[in-house]
Amino acid sequence: MSDEPVIIRDKAAMRSWSRSKRYSHGETLILALVPTMGFLHQGHLSLIQEAKKHAQLVVVSIYVNPGQFSPSEDLSTYPSDFQGDLRKLVEIGGVDAVFCPLNLYETTPSGLDLGRDFEEKAVSCVDGRGGHESWVRVERLEKGLCGKSRPIFFRGVATIVAKLFNIVEPDVAVFGKKDYQQWRIIRRMVHDLDFPINIIGSEIMRDPDGLAMSSRNVHLSAEEREKALSISQSLSKAKHNVQNGQHSCRELKKLVIQEITEAGGRIDYAEVVDQESLEPVDVIKCPVVFCVASWFGKVRLIDNIEINL
Amino acid sequence: MSDEPVIIRDKAAMRSWSRSKRYSHGETLILALVPTMGFLHQGHLSLIQEAKKHAQLVVVSIYVNPGQFSPSEDLSTYPSDFQGDLRKLVEIGGVDAVFCPLNLYETTPSGLDLGRDFEEKAVSCVDGRGGHESWVRVERLEKGLCGKSRPIFFRGVATIVAKLFNIVEPDVAVFGKKDYQQWRIIRRMVHDLDFPINIIGSEIMRDPDGLAMSSRNVHLSAEEREKALSISQSLSKAKHNVQNGQHSCRELKKLVIQEITEAGGRIDYAEVVDQESLEPVDVIKCPVVFCVASWFGKVRLIDNIEINL
Missing domain, CATH: 3.30.1300.10 (Pantoate-beta-alanine ligase, C-terminal domain)
Structure with missing residues (x-):
């Protein structure tokens, strides 16, 4: 089936796929990214439909980002169904690639001794020792609303989205307005850090009884x-x-x-x-x-x- | 004179120059960026020589970044000599473009009322009110050495470099090892945030008596x-x-x-x-x-x- 997306698990492979598709035929194609944490529902599928309106190539990423969960939160119970997700993506069609890396946070180069101090003061829930230490902060927008009860949440969101942008190199990215603060933070980050990406906000999808899909x-x-x-x-x-x-x-x-x-x-x-x-x-x-x-x-x-x- | 670099002052023009040069002739050329704050000396010129070894296209940026100076520091007296800089770049040759924007931090879209609160708590030395609010932090490496006496310095450096990377879209960037901590921070940021850029560290240049050039x-x-x-x-x-x-x-x-x-x-x-x-x-x-x-x-x-x- 021609509508079956290619599945990419590796950063380098993702970037080279993106570059070869965007610049291959003597013309430049527009690529849209729809970042998700999987367990796809109609809300996600509406983001993909929106992406198709703006781009000739659509990449859906599926990655449950540990960087946005604090130790007390529901990372381990976050639902997943990769085969079901793939089935849905094939069904709606028009998705060119699914990027589903195993881990986007690499540990440090070997031989790096960070000293005793860092073992005691873990700075992130991703890896407290020798690993990832660069974070994008959107200092004002990250503070209110969900930021109050989830203080590291938007640091994790902005950072993983920056990473995905640098790996997939899209021209357009679509975010749901259900996560309104997230959408605003990503727009702000893209503006402030000059990412060459157009950020689209997509309307909330609801079940017939009104419950926002999640x-x-x-x-x-x-x-x-x-x-x-x-x-x-x-x-x-x-x-x-x-x-x-x-x-x-x-x-x-x-x-x-x-x-x-x-x-x-x-x-x-x-x-x-x-x-x-x-x-x-x-x-x-x-x-x-x-x-x-x-x-x-x-x-x-x-x-x-x-x-x- | 064919060796005269094109001078670009605008973000969008810089990005489109970069894309058109990198992908123009059916092949992909390697582009190197040498970020500077101007007032160029032999140390900078050695970075450019290093850049030429790794790339077919060389862009030198000249921008005194307000984001890395605290209010008590020497932003206003930081030396500059744009015409002299250009003369030196023409002399050494092989520089394809000079990116010298007037201001890389834009203020917020008009009509955005941030409320009284933000007038009182300025969060950055760039613009305390309604402007830039996204910062890249390299949380461990930014703390020691120069970070102790210049607490916002590396936040400003990492952020402006991220902006320049997103505007110029280089494949390679060259930094001097004289600013050793800066070089390590940029390498770490690039690794952690997956920027598709190879960061080269270039040796310190010294005057004949041993003083490090600055x-x-x-x-x-x-x-x-x-x-x-x-x-x-x-x-x-x-x-x-x-x-x-x-x-x-x-x-x-x-x-x-x-x-x-x-x-x-x-x-x-x-x-x-x-x-x-x-x-x-x-x-x-x-x-x-x-x-x-x-x-x-x-x-x-x-x-x-x-x-x-």
């Missing part, structure tokens, strides 16, 4: 899933209220927090922020996004809704 | 210059002593500190460190580098000597 939804019990609908439902109500004149973020947050809490969710944050700077807003006067993170049982879900006056 | 030497009075020779002279003695069996770094540092201090220098640091990790060494058992920073009058000079047993 690989983590698989961990929800039927009951938890039902309760979790309170997130998207309360966000929709908040947007509706804004459109009817309620511009006080205190009132809007009260509504959302109350509905989610009453449904049985445990709020991590519920914030109305500027769409660009992600700075909290008191009264809605500019384009904002209402972002929520909430626990249902052992599952932390995030969702958001853009509100343009 | 743009800052122009600020030394004749008397200070004479005193500053104590750096290279004491480092040479230390290396000689190692070769004659003195492996105690305490003794070696004592010698260097004493000679420089007696000559009238004010030591910032004098450290014997592992060549890879830049971790301090007590007894020399592996390849080390003896690094010194010292003030003579208002001028801070650095120098180093590699010692391979």
